[in-house]
Amino acid sequence: MRLEPCESKTNELPPIPNGWFAAAWSRDLRKGEVQRLYAFERELVLFRTRSGEAVVLDAFCPHMGAHLGIDGKVVGETVACPYHGWQFDRGGSCTHIPYCDEIPSRAKVRGWPVLERNHMIFVWHHAEGAAPDWEPSEVADLYSDDWSEVRYAEFETDVHVQDMAENSCDPVHFQYVHKSPTVPEMEINIDGRVLKMKAKFANPVVGTHDLTSDVEGIGLAIVRSSYGPGMEMITYSSSLPIERNRTLTRWALTVTNNIVDMVGDDHMNGILAGVQQDVPIWKNKVHRHKPLFCKADGYLVEFRKWIRQFY
Numbered sequence: 001m002r003l004e005p006c007e008s009k010t011n012e013l014p015p016i017p018n019g020w021f022a023a024a025w026s027r028d029l030r031k032g033e034v035q036r037l038y039a040f041e042r043e044l045v046l047f048r049t050r051s052g053e054a055v056v057l058d059a060f061c062p063h064m065g066a067h068l069g070i071d072g073k074v075v076g077e078t079v080a081c082p083y084h085g086w087q088f089d090r091g092g093s094c095t096h097i098p099y100c101d102e103i104p105s106r107a108k109v110r111g112w113p114v115l116e117r118n119h120m121i122f123v124w125h126h127a128e129g130a131a132p133d134w135e136p137s138e139v140a141d142l143y144s145d146d147w148s149e150v151r152y153a154e155f156e157t158d159v160h161v162q163d164m165a166e167n168s169c170d171p172v173h174f175q176y177v178h179k180s181p182t183v184p185e186m187e188i189n190i191d192g193r194v195l196k197m198k199a200k201f202a203n204p205v206v207g208t209h210d211l212t213s214d215v216e217g218i219g220l221a222i223v224r225s226s227y228g229p230g231m232e233m234i235t236y237s238s239s240l241p242i243e244r245n246r247t248l249t250r251w252a253l254t255v256t257n258n259i260v261d262m263v264g265d266d267h268m269n270g271i272l273a274g275v276q277q278d279v280p281i282w283k284n285k286v287h288r289h290k291p292l293f294c295k296a297d298g299y300l301v302e303f304r305k306w307i308r309q310f311y
């Protein structure tokens with residue numbers, strides 16, 4: 001039985017946060033391809049121009065309301081509406097109407113800031129429409145010959161992106177939900193927009209290992225697991241708010257070539273299995289706007305303070 005969210009303001013879901021969110025894998029969008037995209041509780045269109053640039057626009061044509069992402073067509077550097085052929089560029093302006101020389105001044109749709117990095121197509125969301133004031137860090141090792149071929153995984157579930165992200169700053173839950181033999185040792189430092197975390201985990205496959213994580217925004221993290229000198233794993237993740245209570249997380253995983261056979265696949269399988277253990281909690285919990293913390297919940301308190309800047 002699924003519990004219905006409580007209507008109390010104490011348990012009201014936060015809005016969708018501001019930041020960069022991965023809307024697609026780069027490999028899944030070919031030149032000239034148009035896709036329907038639903039994110040941030042909005043209908044959008046995602047397409048790749050003939051020159052190779054990924055573009056995201058509001059979905060509905062201002063002319064007669066057709067969805068540009070359903071049977072729309074790339075024409076050069078624009079997307080053409082399937083209904084009457086109006087063409088919109090990467091900024092959302094109409095550049096051509098096939099049967100009319102004069103383009104109305106209001107013939108435009110909203111264009112969203114987009115960048116490609118770390119095998120992902122990122123879209124900038126800001127509740128007040130402000131322009132990006134930072135960019136996700138580049139992870140050069142995701143392209144290095146010294147590291148294994150990148151593995152890809154994604155998972156969609158009913159949870160607010162904040163509730164999902166704060167799991168990483170909740171060491172106690174690893175013992176109760178994920179059956180860790182001990183509570184991981186953890187240290188957190190905040191550097192403006194970036195939350196840096198160090199933790200020591202016990203892994204049944206490779207034994208105890210150190211983990212460092214740079215969390216750059218809600219649901220965006222670079223995680224390095226160290227098993228010894230020159231033996232590392234990177235898990236790069238970004239969580240996309242589809243709706244306030246629906247999140248899609250993407251993971252890109254790579255390991256140094258000398259341990260790819262030992263822990264690569266096992267670790268990715270472990271990540272997915274771990275998420276499955278969290279799902280029953282996420283699906284049936286409410287979001288506590290003001291949780292009743294105890295003295296030992298210091299890391300969660302720090303996380304809650306840190307995330308305020310993203311709203």
